[in-house]
Amino acid sequence: MYVTQSVCYNLAKIRTFDWMPFVRTRLVVKNHRERMNRLKIAVYPGSFDPITNGHIDILERSSLLFDKIIVAVVHNPTKNALFSPEERAQFITESTRHIKNIEVDCFDGLLAQYMKQKGSDIIIRGLRSITDFEYESHMSMMNRHLLPHVDTIFIMSDIRYIYISSSSVKEVAMLGGDVTCMVPALVKEALRQKYRLKKQNG
Numbered sequence: 001m002y003v004t005q006s007v008c009y010n011l012a013k014i015r016t017f018d019w020m021p022f023v024r025t026r027l028v029v030k031n032h033r034e035r036m037n038r039l040k041i042a043v044y045p046g047s048f049d050p051i052t053n054g055h056i057d058i059l060e061r062s063s064l065l066f067d068k069i070i071v072a073v074v075h076n077p078t079k080n081a082l083f084s085p086e087e088r089a090q091f092i093t094e095s096t097r098h099i100k101n102i103e104v105d106c107f108d109g110l111l112a113q114y115m116k117q118k119g120s121d122i123i124i125r126g127l128r129s130i131t132d133f134e135y136e137s138h139m140s141m142m143n144r145h146l147l148p149h150v151d152t153i154f155i156m157s158d159i160r161y162i163y164i165s166s167s168s169v170k171e172v173a174m175l176g177g178d179v180t181c182m183v184p185a186l187v188k189e190a191l192r193q194k195y196r197l198k199k200q201n202g
């Protein structure tokens, strides 16, 4: 009896705001546990016009780190893409069949909105050099401003791919250069056909 009275007396002495940090810590731990228990779904957004061996390398690496990767092909109507979003998505699907935890999707609009829709809070971006980092860090900050709980994870490309980009591949292919070691075989063939058609149509 005396013990109970004493505990009640001591608890009553603690003011509400003395409890707040404790309650807040419990909430943070609870949210953290909930996040840890969820499947780790990461989104790998990009133009992928077209997918290169560098992109595939990033996907192979990130597929080991996350439960599921959604490769999100961005349809930006203001950019003059060589391939349609559907063609780009098909090239990705075909050339990543060996990676089991991948889903390919297309979207337009804000990446932050897409992340919300997919219930993911991890963005994956590949880095080839410090020059990439400049642009990527601004994009990451903008996305964090729009969605504070979203983090961008940067994955370094393998050294074999650091000079490869979709734009340089297109330029080389257009001018008749060999892109065999830069893109999957089906993309090489699609590039050949696209530029042959463009030539024919003037």
Ligand code: PNS
Pocket: 045, 046, 047, 048, 074, 109, 110, 111, 112, 138, 139, 142, 143
């Ligand atoms: O492969 P890319 O072209 O470097 O990818 C850039 C991409 C598509 C990821 C980026 O432009 C993007 O997220 N576009 C969607 C529109 C958006 O959310 N813009 C605000 C972020 S800066």
